[in-house]
Amino acid sequence: MRIKSGYFKKHLHVDLTHGTAERRDLSENFIEKYIGGRGFGAKMVWDNLKRHNFTIDPLGPENLLVIAPGPLTGVYLPSSGKCSFIAISPATGLYGDSSAGGGFGVELRQCGIDVLSIRGCAPALSVIFVDGVETKIIPMPELKGKTCLETEGLILDKLCTHAVHVAAIGVAGENLVKFACVNTDWSRNAGRTGIGAIMGSKNLKAIVVRGHEDLPVHDVKGQVVEADKAFKYLKEHKYFNLWQQEGLMNVIEYANEKGILPTHNFKDTVFTKHEQINGTKMLNHYKIGDSACFSCSMCCGNICLVKNGKYTGTVIEGPEYESCAMLGSNLGIDDFAAILSGCKLCDELGIDTISTGNIIGAVIEGYEQGVLTLDDLDGREISWGDEDSILELIQKIAMRQGIGDILADGSLRIIEKWPEMDKIILHVKGLEQSAYDSRAAMSMGLAYATSDIGAHHTRAWPVAKEMEEGQEWSDEELVDTVIYHQTLRPLFDMLGVCRLPWIELGLNEKRYENFYRYVTGKSVTLEELLMRSNDIYNLTRLINAHMGFSRKDDTLPYKVYSRPALTGPNAGKVLDRDKFEELLSLYYQKRGWDDNGLPTAETEKRFDD
Amino acid sequence: MTRKLTVIPEQCSGCRICEIVCSIEHFGVINPKKSAIRVMITYPHPVLRMPIVCSQCKIPKCAQVCPVDALRRVNGVVQLDEQLCISCYKCVEACPFGAMYAHDGCDYPIKCDMCGGDPQCVKNCPKGALKLIPEAVLGESKRLNNVLSYTQMKEIEFYEMGEKKVIQYAEIGKEEL
Numbered sequence: 001m002r003i004k005s006g007y008f009k010k011h012l013h014v015d016l017t018h019g020t021a022e023r024r025d026l027s028e029n030f031i032e033k034y035i036g037g038r039g040f041g042a043k044m045v046w047d048n049l050k051r052h053n054f055t056i057d058p059l060g061p062e063n064l065l066v067i068a069p070g071p072l073t074g075v076y077l078p079s080s081g082k083c084s085f086i087a088i089s090p091a092t093g094l095y096g097d098s099s100a101g102g103g104f105g106v107e108l109r110q111c112g113i114d115v116l117s118i119r120g121c122a123p124a125l126s127v128i129f130v131d132g133v134e135t136k137i138i139p140m141p142e143l144k145g146k147t148c149l150e151t152e153g154l155i156l157d158k159l160c161t162h163a164v165h166v167a168a169i170g171v172a173g174e175n176l177v178k179f180a181c182v183n184t185d186w187s188r189n190a191g192r193t194g195i196g197a198i199m200g201s202k203n204l205k206a207i208v209v210r211g212h213e214d215l216p217v218h219d220v221k222g223q224v225v226e227a228d229k230a231f232k233y234l235k236e237h238k239y240f241n242l243w244q245q246e247g248l249m250n251v252i253e254y255a256n257e258k259g260i261l262p263t264h265n266f267k268d269t270v271f272t273k274h275e276q277i278n279g280t281k282m283l284n285h286y287k288i289g290d291s292a293c294f295s296c297s298m299c300c301g302n303i304c305l306v307k308n309g310k311y312t313g314t315v316i317e318g319p320e321y322e323s324c325a326m327l328g329s330n331l332g333i334d335d336f337a338a339i340l341s342g343c344k345l346c347d348e349l350g351i352d353t354i355s356t357g358n359i360i361g362a363v364i365e366g367y368e369q370g371v372l373t374l375d376d377l378d379g380r381e382i383s384w385g386d387e388d389s390i391l392e393l394i395q396k397i398a399m400r401q402g403i404g405d406i407l408a409d410g411s412l413r414i415i416e417k418w419p420e421m422d423k424i425i426l427h428v429k430g431l432e433q434s435a436y437d438s439r440a441a442m443s444m445g446l447a448y449a450t451s452d453i454g455a456h457h458t459r460a461w462p463v464a465k466e467m468e469e470g471q472e473w474s475d476e477e478l479v480d481t482v483i484y485h486q487t488l489r490p491l492f493d494m495l496g497v498c499r500l501p502w503i504e505l506g507l508n509e510k511r512y513e514n515f516y517r518y519v520t521g522k523s524v525t526l527e528e529l530l531m532r533s534n535d536i537y538n539l540t541r542l543i544n545a546h547m548g549f550s551r552k553d554d555t556l557p558y559k560v561y562s563r564p565a566l567t568g569p570n571a572g573k574v575l576d577r578d579k580f581e582e583l584l585s586l587y588y589q590k591r592g593w594d595d596n597g598l599p600t601a602e603t604e605k606r607f608d609d
Numbered sequence: 610m611t612r613k614l615t616v617i618p619e620q621c622s623g624c625r626i627c628e629i630v631c632s633i634e635h636f637g638v639i640n641p642k643k644s645a646i647r648v649m650i651t652y653p654h655p656v657l658r659m660p661i662v663c664s665q666c667k668i669p670k671c672a673q674v675c676p677v678d679a680l681r682r683v684n685g686v687v688q689l690d691e692q693l694c695i696s697c698y699k700c701v702e703a704c705p706f707g708a709m710y711a712h713d714g715c716d717y718p719i720k721c722d723m724c725g726g727d728p729q730c731v732k733n734c735p736k737g738a739l740k741l742i743p744e745a746v747l748g749e750s751k752r753l754n755n756v757l758s759y760t761q762m763k764e765i766e767f768y769e770m771g772e773k774k775v776i777q778y779a780e781i782g783k784e785e786l
Contacts, residue, residue: 315656
């Protein structure tokens with residue numbers, strides 16, 4: 001059966017060096033096999049790597065940046081506003097991707113394209129404007145040094161329109177900070193793996209899109225019936241109202257209760273002042289509105305305003321759990337207004353809140369332990385909860401001033417400069433760990449170690465499942481759970497939809513095979529879709545293997561094995577290294593990789609076409 | 610009884626489900642740009658999400674400027690007669706709210722017709738930001754808010770059968786009286 005709809009079958013390729021934009025056709029085979037989103041990205045990055053004999057400078061003009069929504073992006077179904085940004089990451093030197101919600105991906109598709117790829121480097125700071133079928137590369141040197149929000153505002157003024165969607169970088173992206181993010185729709189960030197720095201290296205300040213095309217859907221009526229059922233299911237869920245009210249902020253209480261909330265650079269996993277930074281606090285004192293991505297009824301976004309105190313007037317869309325934990329409890333900050341101010345600063349400068357919070361936490365602990373001297377810190381003391389110094393350090397990282405210049409290069413550079421920091425900073429493959437502690441959940445450790453982009457929970461988040469029902473798991477079950485997560489969660493990124501309706505409110509994943517069928521006109525089972533997602537996992541693994549990575553890099557931070565959390569329900573727990581290695585071997589075996597974690601030559605052949 | 614489509618902007622999350630269902634209802638396609646309702650978003654000052662809807666005005670500017678009388682108010686809804694319409698888009702420019710729309714792929718201006726009395730946007734808004742209310746009660750919630758702004762709600766805690774309870778009462782500001 002052929003794919004009848006769901007795609008425009010067009011690929012827009014922009015070469016910034018030559019100032020050209022070209023629409024190319026996508027083959028039937030390509031769209032069927034790689035589906036969209038991260039699938040398209042991984043394949044395009046792979047082909048580009050092969051052309052360059054696997055030697056690519058992530059910040060060089062040859063690195064291909066792929067921006068890909070999926071076939072379900074923008075379609076009437078719960079939370080269909082996702083768009084992936086894919087490239088070789090400057091933070092890790094490996095495959096990297098990050099996805100953003102909002103409406104940018106929908107608008108990109110309405111320009112009549114399924115995927116946008118960008119290579120080269122513009123001679124002057126520029127903006128790509130995809131206006132329906134036309135694509136213009138507009139030099140805008142006046143945007144230099146502008147924050148993400150200023151950039152978006154100036155672009156709207158300059159183009160005399162409101163009806164566009166913008167993906168912009170801030171100063172950090174221009175300064176090639178290795179965890180710079182891309183800011184879409186004012187405050188929806190593709191945060192991780194340093195995609196912002198790639199845009200910066202290409203002299204690309206922003207991508208502006210405006211399109212009017214109908215979204216290709218094979219059977220609109222069938223899709224409406226199916227989507228209505230899904231919306232109804234969500235609306236009747238007992239936690240639906242909680243999600244609308246608190247969004248991801250409700251996780252703070254959960255994480256604290258379970259003892260996985262990063263506190264003081266993961267020294268601890270419960271925060272004594274958690275009530276100062278949780279969802280209830282936000283709801284009662286700061287929240288002024290809701291914010292949702294395209295076609296999402298859960299509206300997990302919060303709009304907060306600080307009404308008094310020294311941060312008065314700070315308005316921000318956010319925070320969500322990760323930002324609040326990494327810039328809050330992880331740095332010992334118990335003033336919610338200060339966290340909002342930190343998040344806002346990161347949004348403005350265009351840096352990832354997770355990496356920033358993680359690195360600053362490590363700096364504070366490093367100074368506490370004497371690994372870093374006052375001289376290293378440019379003479380400015382820093383300690384837990386010291387808001388002023390922390391906000392100043394965020395600024396210095398983005399501007400690459402003083403110690404900020406080294407911190408801006410990420411964990412690997414920090415460890416190279418101060419080897420002792422290896423025991424303090426939490427990262428895998430150079431990507432700083434996100435806000436779920438793994439010391440009490442082996443599955444989470446395995447997930448971090450084997451994630452294709454580094455220590456991020458986007459590929460697998462088995463921690464809650466292990467906490468709730470994993471005490472009796474056999475090794476097999478544990479590894480299977482991780483692999484199932486790593487197969488299903490990336491499928492959402494390939495389809496271009498959000499995973500929260502599934503993971504948080506239990507929307508059955510089987511529904512997505514129906515969505516796929518109504519949109520493309522082709523029947524597939526969930527198992528087939530999962531197989532394709534699994535293929536992409538093999539492909540990203542191959543990319544990493546060709547960049548020289550193998551079992552030796554599938555490790556966990558020092559603290560996870562050696563420094564137990566001090567208090568809380570998981571006090572005293574660390575992961576057993578031997579057990580971990582044993583599970584890792586089992587994991588490779590189940591994935592069909594060799595004991596060194598490398599996919600077979602036969603697997604590689606599957607991606608030759 | 611005439612019913613009005615009204616907006617509670619404080620409730621809107623900007624998810625644009627209203628736009629999608631509108632395009633499905635009227636054109637059978639998924640295209641938020643082919644809808645008779647649009648969510649405008651401004652950020653960060655002021656931070657606002659607000660659907661723009663047709664007010665079905667009693668003295669409709671769109672109809673006044675129409676050179677061929679294609680727009681008429683029938684049963685409280687300003688309706689577009691496509692047989693008469695010449696697609697000059699004067700109505701789109703004339704609407705004081707910008708609540709009429711044009712699209713390259715459509716032959717006529719896009720105009721809210723209230724879905725024949727049961728608007729899809731109202732039915733599908735997950736936040737209850739869109740309401741269909743009798744014209745005669747328009748402004749009722751504003752009036753209530755206005756009343757409440759004259760009072761200061763106070764709380765008293767008390768115990769009943771050993772259980773802690775809270776009661777709210779209004780204390781009218783003495784200065785204002």
